[in-house]
Amino acid sequence: MEHIALYRAWRPQSFHDMVGQQHIIQTLQNAIREQRVSHAYLFSGPRGTGKTSAAKVLAKAVNCERSEGAEPCNECPSCLRITAGNVMDVQEIDAASNRGVEEIRDLRDKVKYAPTEVRRKVYIIDEVHMLTTEAFNALLKTLEEPPPHVMFILATTEPHKLPATIISRCQRFDFRRVSLEEQTAHLTAICQKEGISADSDALQYIARLSDGGMRDALSILDQISSFTDGQVTYQQVLGMTGGIPSEQFARLATAILEGDMGLLLELVEQLMHEGKSADKCLENLLYYFRDLLMIKMVPGADQLTDRVLNPADFRDMAAAFTRDRLFLIVETLTRYLGEMKYATHPQTLFEVALMKLCSLQQQEGSPHGTAPQAASSHVVGGNAAAVDSGELEHLKRQIAALEKKLEQAMQSGALSGGGRGEQGNQGRQPAQAPAPRVSSPSKLPPQLDKFIAGKDSPDFAEVYKKWSVVLQGVKEEKVTVHAWFVDGEPVAVMEDAVLVAFKNTIHRDTTEKPANRQVIENVFTARLGKPYRLVTMMLRDWNEAAMKTAAQTSTEELQLEHEHETGDTRTEPWIDEAIQLFGEDLVVIKE
Template sequence: MEHIALYRAWRPQSFQDMVGQQHIIRTLQNAIREQRLSHAYLFSGPRGTGKTTTAKVLAKAVNCEKGPAAEPCNECEACRRITAGAVMDVLEIDAASNRGVEEIRDLREKVKYAPTEVRQKVYIIDEVHMLTTEAFNALLKTLEEPPPHVMFILATTEPHRLPATVISRCQRFDFRRVSLEEQAGRLKMICEQEGITAEEDAIQYICRLSDGGMRDALSILDQIASFTDGHVSYEQVMSLTGGIPSKQFAQLAQTLIEGDVGSMMQIIEQLMQEGKSADKCMENLMYYFRDLLMIKTVPQADKLTERVLDPEDYREMAHAFSRPQLFRIIETLNHYQTEMKYSQQPQMLFEVALLKLCSIPQQESASGEGAGSAAHVAEASEIKQLKQQLVELEKKLEKALQGGLAAAGGGGAQASSQASSARSSRGASPRVSSAAKIPSGMDRYVAQKDDSDTAKVQSKWHQVLQAVKDEKVTIHAWFMNGEPVSVLEDAILVAFKNEIHRETTEKPAHKGVIEQVLERQFGKPYRLVTMMLKDWSEAIQSGTAAPAQPLELEHEEEQGGSKEPWVDEALEMFGEDLVVIKE
């Protein structure tokens, strides 16, 4: 008797025989019972998941002589002839071979005629995504409004290639991959019926190789059963399908942990001698480390992968790697797998990839997993070091300022002598001093302190400071120490708490910027006049101007500077943007 392939011999002939698509079967059966069948269906999903089989069973169910019934009887003349493909009113069309507009026009003409052998015409168009654009356009009107005696069933593995106008005219059903448990149960039943003895591990591995396709699983089982004379073992399945046992991957992983390049090269050579392809080895090895990562990261992760036969072995190996290591390994393998597609020496790239994995630093082992990757550790260490240096510099600067102010308070002549010697030691040219007294007409400024012009300036002082900051942030840093105390005609008197801030503000370049801002803010030109806040307070208390006290202002060098040498040192070392002077 002629042998029939297992996937053909065991093709489901009723809905109850189908595996893994219960959500679709139940919907179709309910539609048949309630007589709510659609005129057009779209079956999409991976190969070997039952799209065309479901279409034929549905054709039998709507045309069964005992129906329409939720299950075809497979005994009446109509069911038997549809199964044999002998009914002219149930047409299965291969769109890959009949993809032109002429074939679709011919179909559109024949649709008009009533069925001659069964109750309803059924057109099953397989691989419908292969139709041309013109063929789809020719099919659209008929697909939307076919005669009442016609049903269209479109099947495709690539629904995204179909025009949206076609999809919108159909009821769409998405077929999913058959689960491992359902596939294994079906294969065991078929093995019992066919007299094939198969090991549990062999059936599990066949199901994994099929990638959720029942037809692929039956084809692999049929091939191995023919070679082994009815006895299917795990080793035979691995040998015939070119698979690699997880033990060999575990050996490779162990060589990576130990950095044993010699043993690793021997294992690769052994795999090549056994006829394994380098690209398949790369793919399987990447899946192996992916499963290690899943088991290490997620509890009960053996349920999330269909390749793990012995979870305990995987857990032991996963414990030897850190998560950062596994991420780097998978990224490296993925990179070289992509390169391998365009290489004429795939084995060499496979070897280079594994050699590169051996160079992963040992400090990224599982014991150091909590510390993160080496890059993150180095970055954190560098930031910490910079922070420590900044704290030390701030302490030194504060100490220098305190020591300098104390020396200045001890005697003006001594401080001046030290400043001159410090400038001479740095090669600075001596500065020319000019006496600047407290502003003349102090009694008039005191009289204007509560005037409306003064109040107006004080109310908008925040905007003035912000405008100065927008012009130059370094000027703002010095100027913000002052506050407006009086406005007299075209002059604004600003009192400062700190003498250094006042001196820096009085620099011609800085003063010019501030006076420009004042003119823009108040709509008229104002001169900036400054004094010390303590002198202003004394003037208010006495009601008259304080005795004239000379303020030593020095003409600036080309690169700027201040009277105190320690301030010059700080500015020279760190720049104006980083130096903040406190009282």
């Protein structure tokens, strides 16, 4: 005899057989019992939750020849033929394959004819969101006012893609995911009737894997029971589905807690040898720490997640971590999980993520998340404050002295001339203040000369070639940061730093914020393959500095050719002193 898949063999044939949709079942039963059935229904919800099955049961219930209540008898010719799919008046249409306007026009033309085999025509349109806009428009009027002998049942997993004009013409029912308890109880009943021996832990794990879809759970059970010859155990389910037991995650969490990087890498290697994928391991580890955080912060939170099989073990592990530590771990794993889909070597990124968690622990200073550094800072805090105060006063005195010298130099006109001898002084104009610079020296990056020297380096060429990839990475990580960062352009690379020049000051200042800088530097590491620092400046300052460097280079070459000049043509000593005091950026010599 041909084998029939479990999800087909155990498809609900009446409302009583449906699992986990009591709010919908009761409403439909009352409507049938009171003869208040609508002309159009919309069934929406995740896959495998019973939308199409409910539509077929409803089609049988409104056409059953013997039923006096709200359930189909499943014995009369109409019920039997509808179950077998042999009634032309009850049609199941796949909108993914028949999505055009011509198919809907053909359906609209056939609707007006009376049924020939049963009392009522029923059109079940599955995956209705796949219809084109023109097809929806063709269906609108018929859906609103069909003939009295016609019923439409629309089923979809994505109701947000349906036009509001379609939704408003239907009675909408939202199917929810089947709960873990309901799925486990239903799987247990099926195993008893099918003669399958299954552990309760195995069935519970199958239910968790199905993510609330009954059809998925039955498919997994069918596959595993075929492999194990009717003996289903928890370990066999893990081996067949590629799952990871919570004990392995507990070992990973313990290694993170103790800062044991060697053990962590051994555990990762073991998982990879067992055929596990790095991205799934990282995702499940994130869920594990999320559950630890929930159990630590919310009393009775083990009921809020279907992943916790042994709440006592989770509570012990949760107690070993601080709340801040768990928050930091979840944030770090979430960031690395977002980068995983772009990683060329996912295992390496998985290992880096775990080592990052260990380094966070070492920074905190103890396995339990205490921070002795904070305590030591309190001990030496008074001395540090005294040192800072002394240095501040010293700096204030230096600034006051420099301002006084500058004022004296401006009054004497020492900064206004660059001529030679008395003759040059007679031809000079009165003293003028130097033209204000666009940016103060504090706004210029340190070691600017090294950046200028590296503006044509191979590293810069490589970064410039990948800049579009970097911008896309920033946009995917945080679109608000991208909106500011796109104003900048890379102009130079020096060792571990990328210099980005901005046209707008606001864009630069916003990008410089620590949180935004962290996002960008993380993208640098992921997309450029090297941990670069972000250094910024204004584009106009960069162009000015680059031109100034080029001009100085030309001047130096010229001076080498005129070393025979006499002392009368050399720079005045007081000009050299002014430059030494205030720096070349603040001294302007006018002929």
